Amino acid sequence: MATVPFLLLIEDDDAIRTALEFSLSRQGHRVVTAATGEDGLKLLREQRPDLIVLDVMLPGIDGFEVCRRIRRTDQLPIILLTARNDDIDVVVGLESGADDYVVKPVQGRVLDARIRAVLRRGERESSDSASFGSLVIDRSAMTVTKNGQDLQLTPTELRLLLELSRRPGQALSRQQLLRLVWEHDYLGDSRLVDACVQRLRAKVEDVPSSPTLIRTVRGVGYRLDAPQ
Amino acid sequence: MKLSVRWISLRLRLMLVFALVALAAAVSASGIAYWLNRDAVLTRTQNAALDDFRKSLQDNTGSLPLMPTCPELQEAADRMAATSQKYEVLLIGKVKGGDCEAPSNRDLFTLKVVPQTLVTAVNRERKVDESNPYPYHLYWQRITLGGKPYLVGGAKVIGGGPTGYLLKSLENERADLNSLAWSLGIATGLALIGSALLAQAAASTVLRPVQRLGDAARRLGEGKLDTRLEVSGTDELADLSRTFNKTAESLQRRVEDLSAREASSRRFVADMSHELRTPLTAITAVTEVLEDEADSLDPMIAPAVQLVVSETRRLNDLVENLMEVTRFDAGTARLVLDDVDVADQVTACIDARAWLDAVELDAERGIMVRLDPRRLDVILANLIGNALKHGGSPVRVSVRTEDDSLRIDVRDHGPGIPEDVLPHVFDRFYKASASRPRSEGSGLGLSIALENAHIHGGEITAANSPEGGAVFTLVLPNAEPPTEAEEASGPADGEDRSDSGSAEGGTQ
Numbered sequence: 001m002a003t004v005p006f007l008l009l010i011e012d013d014d015a016i017r018t019a020l021e022f023s024l025s026r027q028g029h030r031v032v033t034a035a036t037g038e039d040g041l042k043l044l045r046e047q048r049p050d051l052i053v054l055d056v057m058l059p060g061i062d063g064f065e066v067c068r069r070i071r072r073t074d075q076l077p078i079i080l081l082t083a084r085n086d087d088i089d090v091v092v093g094l095e096s097g098a099d100d101y102v103v104k105p106v107q108g109r110v111l112d113a114r115i116r117a118v119l120r121r122g123e124r125e126s127s128d129s130a131s132f133g134s135l136v137i138d139r140s141a142m143t144v145t146k147n148g149q150d151l152q153l154t155p156t157e158l159r160l161l162l163e164l165s166r167r168p169g170q171a172l173s174r175q176q177l178l179r180l181v182w183e184h185d186y187l188g189d190s191r192l193v194d195a196c197v198q199r200l201r202a203k204v205e206d207v208p209s210s211p212t213l214i215r216t217v218r219g220v221g222y223r224l225d226a227p228q
Numbered sequence: 229m230k231l232s233v234r235w236i237s238l239r240l241r242l243m244l245v246f247a248l249v250a251l252a253a254a255v256s257a258s259g260i261a262y263w264l265n266r267d268a269v270l271t272r273t274q275n276a277a278l279d280d281f282r283k284s285l286q287d288n289t290g291s292l293p294l295m296p297t298c299p300e301l302q303e304a305a306d307r308m309a310a311t312s313q314k315y316e317v318l319l320i321g322k323v324k325g326g327d328c329e330a331p332s333n334r335d336l337f338t339l340k341v342v343p344q345t346l347v348t349a350v351n352r353e354r355k356v357d358e359s360n361p362y363p364y365h366l367y368w369q370r371i372t373l374g375g376k377p378y379l380v381g382g383a384k385v386i387g388g389g390p391t392g393y394l395l396k397s398l399e400n401e402r403a404d405l406n407s408l409a410w411s412l413g414i415a416t417g418l419a420l421i422g423s424a425l426l427a428q429a430a431a432s433t434v435l436r437p438v439q440r441l442g443d444a445a446r447r448l449g450e451g452k453l454d455t456r457l458e459v460s461g462t463d464e465l466a467d468l469s470r471t472f473n474k475t476a477e478s479l480q481r482r483v484e485d486l487s488a489r490e491a492s493s494r495r496f497v498a499d500m501s502h503e504l505r506t507p508l509t510a511i512t513a514v515t516e517v518l519e520d521e522a523d524s525l526d527p528m529i530a531p532a533v534q535l536v537v538s539e540t541r542r543l544n545d546l547v548e549n550l551m552e553v554t555r556f557d558a559g560t561a562r563l564v565l566d567d568v569d570v571a572d573q574v575t576a577c578i579d580a581r582a583w584l585d586a587v588e589l590d591a592e593r594g595i596m597v598r599l600d601p602r603r604l605d606v607i608l609a610n611l612i613g614n615a616l617k618h619g620g621s622p623v624r625v626s627v628r629t630e631d632d633s634l635r636i637d638v639r640d641h642g643p644g645i646p647e648d649v650l651p652h653v654f655d656r657f658y659k660a661s662a663s664r665p666r667s668e669g670s671g672l673g674l675s676i677a678l679e680n681a682h683i684h685g686g687e688i689t690a691a692n693s694p695e696g697g698a699v700f701t702l703v704l705p706n707a708e709p710p711t712e713a714e715e716a717s718g719p720a721d722g723e724d725r726s727d728s729g730s731a732e733g734g735t736q
Contacts, residue, residue: 013506019513026517083505105509105544108516174566175601186576187602190566219567219596 010040023108094195164224250423258412321390591627
């Protein structure tokens, strides 16, 4: 990721699209834009950006649907741009696979910081590996295998698993995880953690509804256990 | 309870009135009937006895010699007593050798029994004139002997004959009249019972609709504006029911109208603040670029750019607050609960706003509370910001746990809040004084803080400290989270945080 981050901005409002493109370009990103979800999906296939900034309210297929369609094939990071921080929107957005969200009106700096934080999650930090039962986390290749099969994890899911696996058996609070994984300040939205844990469980657990690896510690947060 | 007692008393009053009317009617009717009957019975018996006596006296004494003997008198008396009228006779006449008393029944009827007044009346001789052809008249009187009623009558035979008295027992008549009185009493009693039943029925027919009306009015008062009454009949109560229905209908219309208007104005504010966001987003994104370049701009233009930047920020805050308020008004605000260390949150809140120098924090670390950290931050920022603005530093923030609640006091060292302002500090857009500069916040801060406390089931109170300065106290309920306590077993794990009550999505 030494190169200039390459972003796809999907936003229908001309003024916002222009302003954000302008602002993000000044922060040192390369930006391509699309005004609709359909155009965005087309651009995604053609140009392979590093990250997508996605408006929720789009004509035609909306942001949530775009997000779900991307997740079927791609694990690249998605940041939702929501004009409403109505809670249900945030929940739906996170369930459809977004890595993070920002609420309009957003300052360019804040969005830039979020983008860089999300992109950092895919960076390699160490070169060892760890295994938890049938789950093997290879920190040098940044891959996770379960029963020898590669798991497709988004950078956020991977980072969450890495942070948990670094402290096996130790419970981490949602606020701690928000700082470690999302690099959010003390006001991070704990639902980001919960939604990401759900998605991660769906991929790594044998039975996602009764997890044996990523355990909930009531009143604290989450913990990664090696199965006995 | 009071209501039901009142109902009973109305019922009682109705029954009482009915009973009184029935009693008056029955008593007067039976009284009149009794007296008429009694009069008729007694008069008939009396007249029959007296007529018979008069005739028998004439017949029997007429046949007596002028100066009869006592046994002759006795014989006449016995003869007279033997008639079908069944009365005793006492004849008194002058016989040879003085007066003779000849009773038909010596044990019962002697002259002693006859009242003196009757004797006097019988023996009084009247002057004979045109209107009074006889010197002596037949007199009678009713007396009681040994507890039994009797008729006593007496007459003197005209022309120096003996004086005759009769004693007729009225026992039978009394028995008849007694049984009549009994029947009348029973009839009165029945009438009373009937009237009570009638009163009950009348009370029910009147009170049931009244009670229905009362119930309906209560439901209406409780806000069930679609309450209507069934209207049957054309009486006053039906009229009242119709009026009630009309009133309820117009009330419902009015309330619906008002709430529709309120909803539309709320929707307008919500939509408006929503719409404002789109241009604001674009403006915010570019003003930042302007801000970065402010230093290198022409000094004549730089202040204008700074103004645009700072006012854009204020506009952002205002719109954000408006959105927050509309979410509370629409009831769409949700809690995002997490277990947090309160001291850490307070410190972070103060730190993030560069207030560390102006705020004294008295809080122990390790107080874990389950709450919405973002909303706690909003509350604290508003309370502390308000204290710094109006009270001046140092602002003292203390965090305590009391029983099942978390208590945070924010105390400033300013002049305190005037008593007349105190009840309004949480009102929207309330300004303590008209002269206060407009630029001090949106006027929504404390109101939003209060709403945020309420959504947690908590409360914020404002007061003046006895040592001076204003104190805002935030109390949030704290259902102690089982900190560090691990979950028991695997299967329960799967339930995740579905018990948290927040708006988390849980597709697993």
